[in-house]
Amino acid sequence: MDFQLLLAQYRQRQPAQSRQHQLHQCLRAAILDGTLAAQTALPASRYLATDLQIARNTVLYAYEQLAAEGLVFTMRQRTLVAAVAQRSRAPSAPVTPPPLSQRSRRLSAPLDEISAAHAFAPGVPDMHAFPVQEWRRLLDRAWAAATPAQLGYSDPQGDPELRDALAEHLRVTRAVQCTGEQIFITDGTQQSLDLCAFALADAGEVAWLEDPGYVGALTAFEAAQLKVIGQPVDAEGINLSDADWQQKPRLIYVTPSHQYPTGHVLTLPRRLALLEQARQQGTWILEDDYDSEFRHDGPPLPAMQGLRPDAPVLYLGTFSKTLMPALRIGYLVVPQHLVAAILAVASRSLPRGRQVEQRALAAFMRDGLFIRHLRRMRRLYAARRDALLAALQRHLPQVPVHGASTGMHLTIALPPDIADTAVHALAMQQGLLVKPLSRLQVSASTPSLNGLVLGYAQLEIDEIERAVKLLARLIAASRSGDNQPR
Structure with a gap:
């Protein structure tokens, strides 16, 4: 932190105080309003005195006063900010922020967080490998x-x-x-x-x-x-x-x-x-x-x-x-x-x-x-693709599967009475990230799509069976209008 700037800003507000008092009150205010967070290490007194071009005794006095008030403590020859109840900063007058661009306002919500923590998250490789x-x-x-x-x-x-x-x-x-x-x-x-x-x-x-x-x-x-x-x-x-x-x-x-x-x-x-x-x-x-x-x-x-x-x-x-x-x-x-x-x-x-x-x-x-890594991942992903196809055949045998010949994901088509967005919402609650095809449409004039993108690269084979069984229950719950998988 730039303590020169911090002190200069305080001096503008309180120019009549002595340097000793200014430094103490400046640090005190910064601790109480949260500018200096708990566990923040204050500079050594010698370094801070050199940076601020003040006497070292002035810094020592400020630190001692803060310690007496319980706002700082020493540990391993360092002065640390204590955890204290911080007072709120004075609220500023409400202002109307400048508007966002038309482009950004069309993006009404952030994209789903893609991570290996979600089963079926598309585009996520196996980082463990x-x-x-x-x-x-x-x-x-x-x-x-x-x-x-x-x-x-x-x-x-x-x-x-x-x-x-x-x-x-x-x-x-x-x-x-x-x-x-x-x-x-x-x-x-x-x-x-x-x-x-x-x-x-x-x-x-x-x-x-x-x-x-x-x-x-x-x-x-x-x-x-x-x-x-x-x-x-x-x-x-x-x-x-x-x-x-x-x-x-x-x-x-x-x-x-x-x-x-x-x-x-x-x-x-x-x-x-x-x-x-x-x-x-x-x-x-x-x-x-x-x-x-x-x-x-x-x-x-x-x-x-x-x-x-x-x-x-x-x-x-x-x-x-x-x-x-x-x-x-x-x-x-x-x-x-x-x-x-x-x-x-x-x-x-x-x-x-x-x-x-x-x-x-x-x-x-x-x-x-x-090349060696790619060959290993091809074998690994092919085995997981095969396991996913087999699990889909067992638990969702009527669901058409597309795009399984290449890559790290495939897609499944859903019947008209099951909305892919509804399945997506239920799946997110259960830790599955299945991307709805309908959200990837570019133009309203193209034929409506209803399906899910299933990534499999990050899923262990023994996890695939459990995940597909859960997905099948979620699809059934979406058809019945229920909010919970059976």
Whole structure:
């Protein structure tokens, strides 16, 4: 705490008091009104006297007076603030705060808290399986080798070693055609989307979003003041007609490997048609390749970005699902001719730091630890997917299941007489986080959806049976209008 500022503010209110009295009364008032909380350590008398440019005896007198009043006490040669009944600060006159933006007022409630503590929380990896010891070793090594330059502002594109390691990984595992020069390291997919929306489209231009779709993309497009139009999704992915292209979209956001949230895979004919139409219309495709590392049935599907050399695609990815959300590292692959333009924007908007963590991640990939971790998680998640499918067949045999071939979640469809929002509300009370499909719809004009998104990556196999049995009871309770599971 800045005691110089604290004392200066008090002196403005009580200029006639002696310095000794001023310091005592200032600290006393700060303790009683809660500015100095209980257990706060006051500076040593010598240091405080030097900082305030007053005699040390003045500080000693103030501390002694406070101790006599029971407001401070000493422990292990430190002076600590005691726990006292604090008096309320004088209320200020009521004021009318400035209004929020129209964009923020449309967000009427916060999103559900996503955490591993909730069974079925989508998008949550198994953090217990993360190789903490190996990561700590690489992080320690990166810090030991860190130069003064790495402690400053970094390259706007991110650490070159990480970008090169990532480019090699994407070329081999996702058939993405790129070099490290085309990669921008971001804080995650949301920041990549914000960057794309700002750099590639002007306010009022049209952006297409799969419907139902990813709320983060909707937020990024609306924040950029784009006209967002939801395009329906069927079993073959985003479903576009020739008439739709009359809208002349500037941006199209798609999740072709595992459509969010339905889990459908965009078929090859539709991928090629989308690329050709986008090329002819001058439209940018934002390919979010989330969950593509975890394909459980059949061979891996190559990314759209690499299907043709002139693909108008910006490729988005993140380590939040493959490693851990707290890492806060994502990436954006842009066409070579866009690098300079995106760099001009990124240099003014992207955070420029965490070089040591990026260097550790580069070593994690270069040493083969990332691939080893992915292989382990594929086996783990596939086993949990199988256990969830078996439990659903036992306890909810009439419920259709979609999107189980890839990723960390699947969806189930509910009958019309059971509202997914009602099941969601009951489930939250029981510690289950099942995301309603109806809340992920972009446009009211698209067919209404009624179902649940079930994440399984963070669930132990022996927990899945219990969770599905509970979910089945909640669904039955929602049908009967009851508030409690039977």
